[in-house]
Amino acid sequence: MVNEQIVITDVGPRDGLQNQPIILDVGQRLQLIDAIADAGVSSIEVGSFVSPKAVPAMRGTEDVFAGLSKANGVRYTALIPNMKGYERAVAAGARAVTMVLYASDGMAKKNVNMSMLQADRVTADILTRARAEQIEVTAIIAVAFDCPFDGPTDPAVVRASTANFLSLGANQVVIADTIGAADPQQVRSLTADLVSDNGAARLGCHFHDTRAMGLANVFAAVESGVRRFEASIAGLGGCPFAPGASGNVATEDVVMMLEQMGFATGVDIKALLRASDIAEQLTGTALGGRAKPWLQKRMNKQAG
Amino acid sequence: MVNEQIVITDVGPRDGLQNQPIILDVGQRLQLIDAIADAGVSSIEVGSFVSPKAVPAMRGTEDVFAGLSKANGVRYTALIPNMKGYERAVAAGARAVTMVLYASDGMAKKNVNMSMLQADRVTADILTRARAEQIEVTAIIAVAFDCPFDGPTDPAVVRASTANFLSLGANQVVIADTIGAADPQQVRSLTADLVSDNGAARLGCHFHDTRAMGLANVFAAVESGVRRFEASIAGLGGCPFAPGASGNVATEDVVMMLEQMGFATGVDIKALLRASDIAEQLTGTALGGRAKPWLQKRMNKQAG
Numbered sequence: 001m002v003n004e005q006i007v008i009t010d011v012g013p014r015d016g017l018q019n020q021p022i023i024l025d026v027g028q029r030l031q032l033i034d035a036i037a038d039a040g041v042s043s044i045e046v047g048s049f050v051s052p053k054a055v056p057a058m059r060g061t062e063d064v065f066a067g068l069s070k071a072n073g074v075r076y077t078a079l080i081p082n083m084k085g086y087e088r089a090v091a092a093g094a095r096a097v098t099m100v101l102y103a104s105d106g107m108a109k110k111n112v113n114m115s116m117l118q119a120d121r122v123t124a125d126i127l128t129r130a131r132a133e134q135i136e137v138t139a140i141i142a143v144a145f146d147c148p149f150d151g152p153t154d155p156a157v158v159r160a161s162t163a164n165f166l167s168l169g170a171n172q173v174v175i176a177d178t179i180g181a182a183d184p185q186q187v188r189s190l191t192a193d194l195v196s197d198n199g200a201a202r203l204g205c206h207f208h209d210t211r212a213m214g215l216a217n218v219f220a221a222v223e224s225g226v227r228r229f230e231a232s233i234a235g236l237g238g239c240p241f242a243p244g245a246s247g248n249v250a251t252e253d254v255v256m257m258l259e260q261m262g263f264a265t266g267v268d269i270k271a272l273l274r275a276s277d278i279a280e281q282l283t284g285t286a287l288g289g290r291a292k293p294w295l296q297k298r299m300n301k302q303a304g
Numbered sequence: 305m306v307n308e309q310i311v312i313t314d315v316g317p318r319d320g321l322q323n324q325p326i327i328l329d330v331g332q333r334l335q336l337i338d339a340i341a342d343a344g345v346s347s348i349e350v351g352s353f354v355s356p357k358a359v360p361a362m363r364g365t366e367d368v369f370a371g372l373s374k375a376n377g378v379r380y381t382a383l384i385p386n387m388k389g390y391e392r393a394v395a396a397g398a399r400a401v402t403m404v405l406y407a408s409d410g411m412a413k414k415n416v417n418m419s420m421l422q423a424d425r426v427t428a429d430i431l432t433r434a435r436a437e438q439i440e441v442t443a444i445i446a447v448a449f450d451c452p453f454d455g456p457t458d459p460a461v462v463r464a465s466t467a468n469f470l471s472l473g474a475n476q477v478v479i480a481d482t483i484g485a486a487d488p489q490q491v492r493s494l495t496a497d498l499v500s501d502n503g504a505a506r507l508g509c510h511f512h513d514t515r516a517m518g519l520a521n522v523f524a525a526v527e528s529g530v531r532r533f534e535a536s537i538a539g540l541g542g543c544p545f546a547p548g549a550s551g552n553v554a555t556e557d558v559v560m561m562l563e564q565m566g567f568a569t570g571v572d573i574k575a576l577l578r579a580s581d582i583a584e585q586l587t588g589t590a591l592g593g594r595a596k597p598w599l600q601k602r603m604n605k606q607a608g
Contacts, residue, residue, distance in 0.1 A: 180598075184523040185565040211564075212557050212594035216520040219488040223527070253516050261489040290516035290594065294484075 016236025106149025180210025250289025320540025410453025484514025554593025
């Protein structure tokens with residue numbers, strides 16, 4: 001599998017920043033996004049079109065889109081909660097949007113005050129319109145392994161939802177371990193079923209490192225044939241008050257592992273570490289992927 | 305594979321403590337060993353019979369053996385470098401010893417000033433005597449994936465050495481990623497070959513978390529059928545001046561992952577966290593497995 005490609009979407013500027021105690025202004029958010037793009041990450045979630053009251057950190061995502069470097073071929077996507085969010089995204093110039101599906105009623109209720117099926121219907125409607133308008137759609141299935149309200153997720157629910165939204169024409173369905181509860185055996189089993197059901201081309205995975213199993217879960221999904229992953233620069237995300245304990249799996253860790261395994265991610269790890277430093281400086285939190293101290297040491301050695 | 309057993313050897317009191325800047329006295333080392341044993345870890349590397357000049361932290365391993373709780377069925381082992389070490393170990397009451405083999409000449413030269421083959425011969429001689437005296441022998445193959453002096457290790461060397469020492473009657477051969485360089489794909493590939501060559505019953509693995517791939521590598525080996533792992537309480541080991549960057553994979557992380565995957569380790573995770581706290585207090589270093597903050601939160605919730 002030498003040089004087989006893996007596509008990484010960095011969700012730090014959205015999933016990461018919205019969980020930080022410090023709110024960045026548009027210029028700072030663009031600085032971070034540009035640094036990630038400069039490292040060669042070809043897909044970045046740059047914001048969300050939700051209510052600025054509900055998520056103050058994502059205020060001004062229109063201005064973020066206005067300020068993006070457009071010539072570099074990067075796929076910029078934004079999270080949208082509903083049709084109004086979709087319209088705001090398209091008006092702002094987004095050519096790709098991300099929507100959240102739920103694999104439990106408890107999480108759907110808590111997040112959007114709907115049932116799973118109601119949330120599915122909202123997403124299906126947006127998807128129909130987005131296809132007509134040639135806007136790319138990623139559907140994220142939240143709590144695909146475990147839900148803080150409803151407990152362990154039935155894999156059959158995830159399989160049905162994945163098949164459904166792929167058949168409806170979603171460009172990508174991403175299986176998300178939203179609370180970082182999955183172990184690699186569960187991941188291996190579910191992703192093998194999903195690849196067998198649908199092929200791997202439009203499947204992605206999103207892991208958190210809460211229980212330190214982030215990279216193990218990435219590897220398990222790779223073994224099943226998954227070639228798309230979401231990750232967050234510097235491991236941004238999760239609870240900012242327990243550094244290292246939570247957060248998304250760090251982009252630098254995922255890139256390091258996959259490149260060592262012989263995959264082509266297109267990412268320059270040295271430039272990515274600079275983006276990671278910027279994330280730390282801007283958020284005022286010493287984050288960094290788990291492997292960052294080792295990576296820095298290697299870089300210094302190569303420079304010396 | 306529900307309830308299938310996995311045997312964990314905690315190497316913290318040896319591999320871990322010898323890399324700490326603070327040297328513990330025999331009473332403190334026994335306190336740590338007893339806490340690990342109390343948590344249900346059935347195999348512990350408690351010291352080494354090397355020159356106290358070379359490794360001051362392991363001075364007095366005879367006294368450690370004299371002070372061990374013997375009634376709990378725990379397998380206590382000690383590292384020995386040569387026949388003199390073997391004799392000291394047996395005289396101290398050890399019924400199990402651990403010896404190091406090398407998968408590169410560079411590492412053999414650096415560590416024991418011998419070639420790989422010379423080191424093999426020393427170990428083979430001790431093994432012959434140990435079998436006659438019914439002393440259990442674990443042979444560790446150091447730098448089984450990558451060597452800081454000779455570069456990437458030829459898997460054929462590891463396969464030949466493993467088959468050789470298993471056929472000579474070693475109770476266990478452990479494949480060690482001494483410098484924490486392996487990725488899970490390499491581990492999956494090499495361990496699959498080793499299990500195919502020799503079966504899994506007497507194979508073990510030893511990983512470091514230098515590049516945050518410790519648990520991914522454990523999972524990869526589990527997928528190949530390996531059911532024996534070495535780990536270190538609180539992730540003790542490696543360089544003490546870069547917490548989180550190096551060190552052995554933490555016993556608490558390994559136990560957490562394997563138990564969640566449905567394996568039986570025999571370990572009480574709550575008691576293991578107490579042992580981890582003791583390791584931190586005694587060494588004066590905030591170590592702890594990577595998943596410790598999450599584990600502690602879960603424990604507090606259960607207690608509340």
